[in-house]
Amino acid sequence: GENVEQHPSTLSVQEGDSAVIKCTYSDSASNYFPWYKQELGKGPQLIIDIRSNVGEKKDQRIAVTLNKTAKHFSLHITETQPEDSAVYFCAARSGNSGYALNFGKGTSLLVTP
Amino acid sequence: EAQVTQNPRYLITVTGKKLTVTCSQNMNHEYMSWYRQDPGLGLRQIYYSMNVEVTDKGDVPEGYKVSRKEKRNFPLILESPSPNQTSLYFCASTQGLSTEAFFGQGTRLTVV
Numbered sequence: 001g002e003n004v005e006q007h008p009s010t011l012s013v014q015e016g017d018s019a020v021i022k023c024t025y026s027d028s029a030s031n032y033f034p035w036y037k038q039e040l041g042k043g044p045q046l047i048i049d050i051r052s053n054v055g056e057k058k059d060q061r062i063a064v065t066l067n068k069t070a071k072h073f074s075l076h077i078t079e080t081q082p083e084d085s086a087v088y089f090c091a092a093r094s095g096n097s098g099y100a101l102n103f104g105k106g107t108s109l110l111v112t113p
Numbered sequence: 114e115a116q117v118t119q120n121p122r123y124l125i126t127v128t129g130k131k132l133t134v135t136c137s138q139n140m141n142h143e144y145m146s147w148y149r150q151d152p153g154l155g156l157r158q159i160y161y162s163m164n165v166e167v168t169d170k171g172d173v174p175e176g177y178k179v180s181r182k183e184k185r186n187f188p189l190i191l192e193s194p195s196p197n198q199t200s201l202y203f204c205a206s207t208q209g210l211s212t213e214a215f216f217g218q219g220t221r222l223t224v225v
Binding site: 043 | 117146148153154155156157158161171172203205210211213214216217218219
């Protein structure tokens with residue numbers, strides 16, 4: 001089945017700096033790549049997603065890039081703010097595995113003022 | 114308001130005592146699933162359902178059961194809970210394979 005690796009597991013940046021989280025996947029049939037943000041005591045919430053026919057997508061301070069050849073995708077957060085502090089999960093869905101969303105192990109991001 | 118509702122939010126139980134965690138969504142979504150979240154392991158899928166009366170195993174199904182008798186509900190059943198099932202559980206629903214999955218608030222289960 002699909003295997004999603006996520007790095008780093010923890011990331012600390014200063015307010016205003018950029019943060020980058022990287023994920024790789026194993027199944028070349030994967031075609032949907034969402035990113036979720038999980039705040040303490042809450043369920044994960046979608047922040048951005050990208051489909052396999054697109055190489056990059058941006059939404060204000062957040063962007064995601066996808067390299068299908070290398071089978072990796074990345075989350076970029078610019079001008080970080082303390083409220084960006086949370087756990088971020090990447091995921092991949094393969095057309096071969098039905099509905100299953102396979103998640104990375106998560107990155108704990110801390111933005112210090 | 115579109116939402117996925119899980120109950121209870123917190124549960125402490127003893128080994129072997131059957132329990133059910135309920136999940137309900139109000140978005141008429143076809144796909145629903147259960148995940149468990151453990152430190153260092155991320156989110157792992159337990160079971161999923163692609164429609165009423167259609168369920169399938171995820172990555173960690175042992176010790177769990179599910180049912181999907183109605184489109185909106187997808188309960189998770191632990192027939193004989195054990196301490197290794199102590200975890201944070203999330204229910205999620207989505208309309209299509211390439212659309213957003215909505216997660217519930219989570220159920221923190223402790224089995225002693």
